[in-house]
Amino acid sequence: MDSGVLLPTGAAQWVPGDDPRDLVGFARAAEQAGFASLWVNDSLISPRIEALTMLAALAPATERVALGTAALLPFLRRPVQAAQSLASIDLLSGGRLVVTVGAGFPGRFGRPFYDLSEVPWERRFLRLDETVALWRALWDGASSFHGKLLSLDDLPPATRPFRKGGPPIWLGGFTPGAFARAGRLYDGWLPYPPDPADYAAGLRAVLDAAGGRPVTPALFVTVRVDRDVATGRRVLDDYARASYGMPLSDLERIQAVVTGTAAEVRMALDRYAAAGARHVVLRLGGLDLRDQREQLERVAGAL
Template identity: 75%
Template sequence: MDIGVLLPTGTAQWGPGDDPRELVTFGRQAERSGFSSLFVNDSLISPRVEALAMLAALAPATETVTLGTAALLPFLRRPVQTAQTLASVDLLSGGRLTVAVGAGFPGRFGRPLYDLSEVPWERRFARLDETVALWRAVWSGADSFHGEILRFDGIPPAIRPYRPGGPPVWLGGATPAAQDRTGRLYDGWLPYPPDPAEYASGLRNVRAAAVGAERRAEDVTPALFVSARIAEDVDSGRRDLEAYARAVYGMPLAELERIQAVVTGSADQVRDHLTRFAEAGARHFVIRLGALDLTSQREQLERLADLLPALRAPAVARAQEGTCPVA
């Protein structure tokens, strides 16, 4: 079981006087505390440190943690240049990069960003899949790429990533179509469904699609993006997350938790809720800490770190019984 955290790179998660350079220190603290990955978000909706710049800063400052995006929006960037940047981060980190990608959503979280990038909204999923295929071609040394949407000749020699073939690429998305594409084309799945039963059902679809594409089901890493707040009890945690949801998303908590996995309560309650997702098949948690300044983020990080042995113990037990692999 891998358990990682999402760094608070957005200004909505900083308090007055917070220094964004502390984010590197935050990442090192997470690594020392036993977390296995550090992820960053990517958006132009709210001011935030650019995702790949943040990972480049973390690469020499950390040693063992996976560095990931949750999720990168490729349509915001030129595809060949992005392949070069991702390969560079993978190389500088010694092969610790994982790239989760997404196509954006309707409304203010999607279409306006396509307009800013001068990229058509139509066929966005096909464009995303082709962009990932292009990256993999560039990482393997190809000098041309001919897809239905993206076509390039004379691609100059690019820096090779640390690992042959490049870093693993995950897909963020929970629709049936996204599940099918994940199983056929991607190395991991990073959705955020509110219900563990919905996660389990989706994972079955992902694995069936992988087998149908003559891949091994276990080649697709089952991950989960989840927001968490450890509090004295559920009521106090929900009050804190209400402020968080409105500050970060501009929506009430009740609306956010209809579409995203959100857990809160005492440490035991948070542990039990996360364990339900593990029992549904999740093997890599990417946990966003529900706090609105860096001091509170660090406090939540310490409280969550105390749960790491308990969260990993069931996965270890299942592995010893031969019922699941330890990720």
Template identity: 65%
Template sequence: MQNDIKAGVLLPAGQAQWGGGTDPRELLPFALRAEELGFASLFVNDSLLTPRIEALTMLSALAAVTRHVELGTGALLPFLRRPVQAAHSLASIDLLSGGRLTVAVGAGFPGRFGRPLYELSEVPWPDRFTRLDETVSLWRRLWTATEPFSFHGKLLHFDDVPPSVRPHTPGGPPIWLGGATPAALARTGRHYDGWLPYPPDPADYRTGLDTVHRAATAAGRPPEAITPALFVSVLVDDDPVRAHRAMDAYARAVYGLPLDDLRKIQAVVIGPRAEVAARLREYTSAGAHHLVLRLGGLTLDEQYAQLEAAAEILPELN
């Protein structure tokens, strides 16, 4: 077993997790508690379809109050923002955090959580993967430029782009790709610094990671240059019936889906501590090195309880 397993938490920045009269500024003490408990990272997700603290705003606040925990997006949807402006924002967060930023990105997916976002952003749905890859290429160029440059892709065209503030991380923060379609696996291996999927079956994680590694090798890249991560929903409770009931309520509130349907499309691990730890180890045995835990709680008090419970599992992941 590798002894470099990291575990982070998804900050409950959505109103569904801190609603009910809670002041969202209480998310900052929550983040500090996660850092104190030994979590390696704090991630935030991105959407316009449900009320939440905007992802880059949240990361800016976290950069100011935390000291050593890594900060990440899980996942950022670049099409929601103008690409040059987003590059400046990300470079600024990386600079202000002292190089602690990781940017996991996605292109959205069919259904009510994908296409409507493109309509709100006034960006066409076709060629969304090309748009994502070109945006990332533009960011990387901007983060290293020392003088104005031009960028001409299939979809993005810019002339006389002025250099950005330099990120703290040379070349810019690492960029991971979310997704597990064959095309996403190939693109991860060719172009990205990490992989952040959420397959329900650890066996599918292993198969996907093997495909990523083959694509990296074919592109002349070392497979070990790609961080294998996992996005997984977790709820720890000694009572399996109560655990199922609580996570079902979470799934319905966040996704509008019953738990049994969510489990068909995303990694979900619930139950007593030993069972949760054992299931997570199945993913680390399959190759995952950085786990991003989304805690199943619909109030900040419940999130705190799950944070403490999940922290007890950390030593059991290696």
């Protein structure tokens, strides 16, 4: 199972005196430590470095790691402009971009952001799928696109990505609808279910929908290596409250969270590998950039 790291681009993971420009050095350290990929998330929950801006900064600063979004929210951007930005990052990185997309969530983490973007909440999954189809059409040189929601004529010549057909596009989400769409339309699947058995069942549904088409099975998980589980959980509770405004006990009901000693963390991740995960995106449970850097070293030692 390949391992990647989510960069702490959100201000909730910074303290006074932290310099967000150090994120580039953090990324280089992760690459040197042997991680296979670097990821950024995309949200309006709290102030953060914008996702595609961060990836553009990492493209010339790194050499071999994949650069990914976990996950990008396309409804925050105009579709044609987003296709241009993604193609540009793929070019600048020499074909190392991986784009995970999502449609957002109900409640305060989703629908209000659609209102800010002046995009209808209704039919959001169809809009997401059509946006991705439009990107792929642009990258293949299409001059028009006609879907149920998106219809465009006289498209200008688009920037072509480094790779023919563009970067692989993965889907986040853990519902029966997401399983079917990931299998039929996407190149990978990146959910975060708390139970490895649920992951295994979801993956079976994705692969059934794929009908033999290759789909990368990935996993998003929050991790903290500490001296014991109790200590790690105390820190992760502070992390959950700072990042989501909820206690750890609520967060771990909807997202995969792992903590404990290096051996305990490795055992927990191995259970997901046994369930079929082949690429894990690790969100480090650190409360500031110094703690994040320490966690980077600890987690690298655990893998």
